[in-house]
Amino acid sequence: xxxxxxxxxxxxxxxxxxxxxxxxxxTNAETVGYKKEFNVAHSFDEVMTRxxxxxxxxxxxxxxxxxxxxxxxxxxxxxxxxQGAMETTERPTDLxxxxxxxxxxxxxxxxxxxxxxxxxxxxxxxxxxxxxxxxLGNNGPINVGGLNFVVDPNGNVFGADGAYIDTIRVVSFAxxxxxxxxGSNLFYxxxxxxxxxxxxxxQQGFLEMSNVDIGREMVDMLAMYRAYETNxxxxxxxDETVGRAVNDIxxxx
Numbered sequence: 591x592x593x594x595x596x597x598x599x600x601x602x603x604x605x606x607x608x609x610x611x612x613x614x615x616x617t618n619a620e621t622v623g624y625k626k627e628f629n630v631a632h633s634f635d636e637v638m639t640r641x642x643x644x645x646x647x648x649x650x651x652x653x654x655x656x657x658x659x660x661x662x663x664x665x666x667x668x669x670x671x672x673q674g675a676m677e678t679t680e681r682p683t684d685l686x687x688x689x690x691x692x693x694x695x696x697x698x699x700x701x702x703x704x705x706x707x708x709x710x711x712x713x714x715x716x717x718x719x720x721x722x723x724x725x726l727g728n729n730g731p732i733n734v735g736g737l738n739f740v741v742d743p744n745g746n747v748f749g750a751d752g753a754y755i756d757t758i759r760v761v762s763f764a765x766x767x768x769x770x771x772x773g774s775n776l777f778y779x780x781x782x783x784x785x786x787x788x789x790x791x792x793q794q795g796f797l798e799m800s801n802v803d804i805g806r807e808m809v810d811m812l813a814m815y816r817a818y819e820t821n822x823x824x825x826x827x828x829d830e831t832v833g834r835a836v837n838d839i840x841x842x843x
Contacts, residue, residue, distance in 0.1 A: 627669055677799050700778075705798055717732045
């Protein structure tokens with residue numbers, strides 16, 4: 591009975607974590623290049639109720655009488671890297687990367703990766719992200735000089751006079767699950783990128799928007815609320831049952 595109280599409690603905690611994730615998704619529904627998060631949950635490792643009066647005192651050798659679950663917990667926070675919708679801006683510094691690949695950004699902590707192509711030019715004419723970190727090409731930071739530059743679908747950058755400047759560096763990973771969020775729409779990876787990027791194209795003057803579906807998030811929020819409410823009722827019911835067992839049955843003679 592008390593174990594049931596614990597199981598229901600872990601269910602409430604799980605739904606609270608899901609609510610935090612859904613709220614974050616809705617908050618970033620208009621954030622350029624944002625990738626939806628979702629929780630993956632599983633039950634705690636099952637334990638076995640053992641016969642106390644077995645002749646063999648070894649726990650591993652005691653006779654099993656049935657499985658008993660210990661509730662649920664969040665296993666991992668996964669990212670959905672599905673392509674977001676493209677929105678035209680006609681700004682030359684806005685780039686959309688179409689395909690399973692990422693721009694490379696040089697930060698103080700090393701190279702980081704992003705799908706958000708909302709870039710700018712700093713005072714030196716170098717292409718940077720919103721935090722002022724340089725966007726990397728094959729030869730380092732890309733100095734385009736001014737706004738009159740062109741990026742072709744292969745990522746080649748040409749100046750106002752048509753002269754080749756550099757090629758935007760693009761990378762892919764064997765498994766995007768190796769990527770971890772750092773903040774400011776940047777990712778880092780626990781594994782190195784592939785030697786060659788997956789097929790991609792770059793569209794200048796467009797932005798990839800968030801892949802969050804507000805309608806889907808609202809449906810998930812309602813389902814989460816109902817699940818939380820059910821676990822809450824279970825906690826109340828079990829608490830009342832325990833209370834009656836202690837206060838009422840205990841008075842019987």
